[in-house]
Amino acid sequence: MLNKTCKIYFSFFSFLSFNLFLISLFLIISEKSLIIEFYLLNLSNFTVNFLIFIDWMSTLFMSFVLFISSMVIFYSSEYMKDEMYISRFIYLIILFVISMMMMILSPNLVSILLGWDGLGLISYILVIYYQNFKSFNAGLLTALTNRIGDVALLMSISLFLEYGSWNFSSFLEFYNLKENMGLTLIFIMIAAFTKSAQIPFSSWLPAAMAAPTPVSSLVHSSTLVTAGVYLLIRFSTGFSENTMKVILIFSLLTMFMSGLGANFEFDLKKIIALSTLSQLGMMISTLALGSYDLAFFHLLIHALFKALLFMCAGSIIHNFNNCQDIRFMGGVSKLMPLTSVYFNICNLSLCGLPFLSGFYSKDLIIESFSMLNMNMYVYIIFYLSMGLTVCYSFRLLMYTFFMDFNFISLNSIGDKSEVMLKSMGILISLVIFSGTILSWLIFPIPMFIYLPFKMKILILWLIFFGIWIGCETSKFGLSYELLSLKNYNLSSFNSNMWNLPLISLSMNLYPLSVGKKLYTSFDQGWLEYYGSQKLLESFTYSSKFFQLLSKNHLKIYCLISVVWFFFFFFVDT
């Protein structure tokens, strides 16, 4: 039983996605880009126009977003089957996709802001879709962190006033020449960091996993968080070298931190969220090193397999009666073979197993990265994060699919839901093949990579090392002595994302306490005393005083008036 709304939008979105893919093929081949300009209002010398920027990048990204969202809508018709307000849910996802379109298509900062705000708002509504305190807190954290980005974008809009137009794309190179362009682009960077959950703002992404799983699949893995990356890609020609360095350091740290944190995490969705964070860090660091097309390539492929990974996780969570703790899972590969096949393909694609889609982007990124002239710190962090990715992926695999079955004995686990399997099955073909296809499309001339053997083989060593560590850390049994408990401080530091949630929560404390002080001493204190209370008091007093005057006899007034007149009679002018 498919929901009618789901059906309509599934077919509509997949149709649109296919067409957009064809358009992007055309634009890649013909090397063209279109700017469509709508004049909404024209008053003397003031025009309001709406721009749409269509190049291969935006159309390809849009086609991927629409494809994933159509799959997610199809998937959620089964996943959210018992939801009473499923149409509302679907409409929210559609609104989300529309604001994403707005963001992707516009070369104008104001219309980007519209889409950007829409993304923030709708992701907030989707996170608080389940009405409980955890969702509520996570939603507020998401919304407020995204609000920082909105404010940064607004600031950059106001700074852009200097240049006479908000259409940045047409003269972005020119901005490099301006001195204070750096500030504008720093604001753009902050905005992108909040959306893509880079390091000072990364606490919201794992918290946003309180949303329903289809939402996590679409919103918090493949579209919303990539909006920041996309913004950076659009602005990448304008960034100065120093800004790029800042971006590189933060994104590398994010990558490392989330990879490490995922190894300490036991929540299935949070592990995937942290892996998303790590991949985002990788994209942004690739971007910061100067190859924006590689970053975009990885963005697209990552969107595919991460969406599918979340879908599989959702299916598993459904079967485990909404239990997300991987310590309760195990042996899923026997019970849900097809889902676990999908899951493993995605996971291996994430690790970069040769000839799966992730391999094409990640291998290219790593090797072109090794070609660069970077310092040791960046190099080590980058490679360690690669190893950590493999490590948490294999830990997850071992815990969930291969170890003993740990769930309660009263269960009913199996590949039962046809619609979910179908939607995942459509996606899996792309997860396998899209790497090759896209690499042929985006890089018609293959990159030339020339490395010494040791550097070439280093990544392989790290991967095998990661596999080994991952398998080791997932060993877990009765009377097992947990090593991480011995170094409790270190492990809690790492599992809490380097205390980043604490920062974003305690950042509120200072303004709140100042606000309380201001409220008690000004609003309720001096302003009240010298404002309304003083007014009341003085009115009462003066009113009483004048009332006293009016109690006099009439003859006194007449006398006073006569005295006043006599004053004039006797004054000689």
Added chain:
Amino acid sequence: MFKFNKIIFMIMLIMSSLISISAYSWFSMWLGLEINLLTVIPLFLKKSNKYPSESMMKYFFIQALASTLILYSILMSFNLNSTFISKFSIVLNSALLMKMGAAPFHFWFPEIIEGLNWNNTLIILTWQKLAPMIMLSYSMMNPTFICFSIIFSSIISGIQGLNQISLRKIMAYSSINHNGWMISNLLVSSDMWLFYFMIYTFISMNLIYAFKLFKINMIQQLMNILNYNKLVKISILLNFLSLGGLPPFIGFLPKWLTIYFMTEKTFLFLTNILIICTLIVLYFYLRLILSTLTFKIKESLIFSFKKMNIIFLFINSINFTGLILTSIFPI
């Protein structure tokens, strides 16, 4: 009972004011004012209680005092080419301000109004101000003095009106406030004064007609009596907002234009004072009507409401829509 003498006095009252305002010489103006005083006093008379008599006497004293001074200053100034020298201009202006009840000479005003019935209150609040004001507009030699009077009017009316519970006194204090506005209109443009005066008369007439109809004397009676009918309640009470000068009503229009004209002639400080003090006046209007307007009291089914006639409602509808109509169909 049809009282023939009252009709005669009424006609003479109107005629005397017209004599005053259309006279060519100051002496005939004074003459008009005297006739005015002598005809309005019999109108106050009511045999059933003593309060009108008291008011009558007080009114006579004050007006006679003022008239004497007017006559005196006229006579003193006659020798100098029929123009006023400054100090007699101030005396004349003071006397005229006393006659109309503007602020530094306002002491008699609420006291006398307290003793009168609503008809006579209306006469004192509106018609009796006509002649002195026009005479004032002829003789304003010293604008600083007039400005002082305006400022006093607006401040005193706002502050002292806060403390009143009698509706007559509240109307009196609001009249003092409007005096301030009208005198400031005289400073800038007499056409604007006429406009203000007409609209003020119109709103006061509405209100006082309603008070007379429902026999309301104190502010707590507003609450009890006006709950017969929602339409009546609203149409009466929103007149107060109009009187205070809130935008959707007609009362805003003259204030708006006055502010415009005065700022154009750079009476900025005076305009500020007027606006701020009118805010206080508006506050006590709101205090009067807010409880009546917001409390939900059931309408009585037994007292079916017959007193309200269609003309009253029509006039009130002009009050509500006047501003909008004038903005849509400019004169």
